[in-house]
Amino acid sequence: MTASGVRVRIAPSPTGEPHVGTAYIALFNYLFAKKNGGEFILRIEDTDATRSTPEFEQKVLDALKWCGLEWKEGPDIGGPYGPYRQSDRKDIYTPYGQELLDKGHAFRCFCTPERLEKMREEQRAASKAPKYDGLCLKYSAEEVSAKMASGEASVIRMKIPTEGSCDFTDGVYGDVSIPWDSVDMQVLIKGDGMPTYHMANVIDDHLMRITHVARGEEWLASVPKHILLYRYFGWEQPVFMHLSLMRNADKSKLSKRKNPTSISYYSALGYIPEALMNFLGLFFVQIAEGEELLTMEELSAKFDPENLSKAGAIFDIQKLDWLNGRWIREKLSEQEFQSRVLTWAMENDRLKAGLRLSQSRISKLGELPELAGFLLKSDLGLDPSAFAKIKSPPEEILEILNTVQPDLEKILEWNVETIEAELRAIADRMGKKLKVIVAPLFVAVSGSSRSLPLFDSMAILGRSVVRQRLKLASQAVASLVGPKN
Numbered sequence: 001m002t003a004s005g006v007r008v009r010i011a012p013s014p015t016g017e018p019h020v021g022t023a024y025i026a027l028f029n030y031l032f033a034k035k036n037g038g039e040f041i042l043r044i045e046d047t048d049a050t051r052s053t054p055e056f057e058q059k060v061l062d063a064l065k066w067c068g069l070e071w072k073e074g075p076d077i078g079g080p081y082g083p084y085r086q087s088d089r090k091d092i093y094t095p096y097g098q099e100l101l102d103k104g105h106a107f108r109c110f111c112t113p114e115r116l117e118k119m120r121e122e123q124r125a126a127s128k129a130p131k132y133d134g135l136c137l138k139y140s141a142e143e144v145s146a147k148m149a150s151g152e153a154s155v156i157r158m159k160i161p162t163e164g165s166c167d168f169t170d171g172v173y174g175d176v177s178i179p180w181d182s183v184d185m186q187v188l189i190k191g192d193g194m195p196t197y198h199m200a201n202v203i204d205d206h207l208m209r210i211t212h213v214a215r216g217e218e219w220l221a222s223v224p225k226h227i228l229l230y231r232y233f234g235w236e237q238p239v240f241m242h243l244s245l246m247r248n249a250d251k252s253k254l255s256k257r258k259n260p261t262s263i264s265y266y267s268a269l270g271y272i273p274e275a276l277m278n279f280l281g282l283f284f285v286q287i288a289e290g291e292e293l294l295t296m297e298e299l300s301a302k303f304d305p306e307n308l309s310k311a312g313a314i315f316d317i318q319k320l321d322w323l324n325g326r327w328i329r330e331k332l333s334e335q336e337f338q339s340r341v342l343t344w345a346m347e348n349d350r351l352k353a354g355l356r357l358s359q360s361r362i363s364k365l366g367e368l369p370e371l372a373g374f375l376l377k378s379d380l381g382l383d384p385s386a387f388a389k390i391k392s393p394p395e396e397i398l399e400i401l402n403t404v405q406p407d408l409e410k411i412l413e414w415n416v417e418t419i420e421a422e423l424r425a426i427a428d429r430m431g432k433k434l435k436v437i438v439a440p441l442f443v444a445v446s447g448s449s450r451s452l453p454l455f456d457s458m459a460i461l462g463r464s465v466v467r468q469r470l471k472l473a474s475q476a477v478a479s480l481v482g483p484k485n
């Protein structure tokens with residue numbers, strides 16, 4: 001423990017590609033620790049077993065490391081309060097569920113999913129917010145024991161006060177008051193014995209001695225549940241700080257449909273981590289014009305959590321581009337620049353993989369940039385005319401591109417085999433030959449109809465770059481398709 005005792009954490013759920021929003025929250029916590037002489041730790045929150053994967057967990061670790069946000073304790077390096085992956089902590093949570101039952105702060109709920117669905121439907125029909133109606137609160141201890149003995153499935157839910165409100169001071173929002181009436185009787189322990197996010201999060205923050213919880217504003221509404229759990233257990237609650245979400249320029253929530261949101265997209269395109277951190281860090285400091293170029297040290301010196309705006313952090317890619325250019329030109333020495341370029345080209349083994357695929361397809365080395373350059377390009381500059389050689393009419397190409405995009409998102413592990421299997425399945429579903437599906441994808445991904453094998457290329461480029469290229473291709477082809485009448 002450091003002298004200041006300050007301990008903060010980033011607690012990502014490994015359910016998708018690491019998001020720039022995670023880097024933004026992680027950076028806040030990292031700077032907060034640095035500024036206060038505290039510790040920054042990493043905890044993996046994988047209580048959602050259906051959506052969490054080891055592949056995504058590894059990607060989160062890699063992405064945060066790439067950002068330069070080193071943690072003091074975490075699933076990869078251990079630490080005094082481990083394990084740091086919630087699925088490895090299942091046995092730790094069980095007694096706490098029992099404790100809340102014993103103290104009368106929680107109850108067993110035997111409602112079936114069908115009953116809960118019917119209840120929610122009725123609530124929706126009556127324009128009420130969906131909320132557990134408390135049916136199972138009526139059972140006596142004997143009735144509960146009998147149901148348990150007969151093997152009836154159950155979950156543990158928390159009790160919520162019926163009157164008044166939960167009042168607290170958020171480090172960013174200031175005074176907040178949320179009526180208890182609007183708080184749901186949250187499930188704490190699921191039927192399979194695994195805790196829900198709320199339960200595991202509070203127990204872990206307590207056991208890991210977290211003093212300040214800084215996270216996205218989407219969690220603000222959960223604070224009453226968390227505060228209540230701290231009270232039920234008799235624990236001191238941390239200071240809460242809810243940061244405004246990053247938004248697109250049109251103020252909508254940052255989403256991959258509008259802007260690339262994966263950290264891996266930015267690293268693949270050759271943004272340098274210092275520039276990305278500089279860009280995100282500017283949301284946490286007050287500076288005068290002309291002072292924008294800041295290193296991590298300078299950001300931490302200027303960091304002021306008291307002075308954040310609630311207006312929202314706009315993800316302005318042009319500003320990021322501008323900062324990235326300045327970093328490359330003004331901050332990197334010639335040597336450093338060269339070594340960065342080489343590291344970038346080798347990232348995820350892509351240069352080697354590209355060369356492996358190219359060797360049998362060229363007669364002079366000088367043909368390489370034309371053949372394989374698309375693996376490194378940030379922008380293909382795709383023109384609608386690039387699709388002219390494809391036999392399918394633009395309407396069909398557009399249909400293919402638009403069908404493939406959401407379906408590729410369903411792939412859990414992104415590799416040559418899974419990509420091929422998914423594209424074959426899509427071809428079957430659409431009743432088309434594989435080569436009809438593949439032709440426009442070829443152009444979308446590589447910019448040309450003569451290049452490296454498609455599935456391998458998609459695997460090398462990575463999901464986030466492929467996603468963006470397919471989106472731009474759809475836009476290009478859409479301009480060829482006349483308006484529907």
Ligand code: GLU
Binds near residue numbers: 215219
């Ligand atoms: N696992 C949550 C997330 O990924 C963490 C929220 C929190 O920091 O409490 O957003």
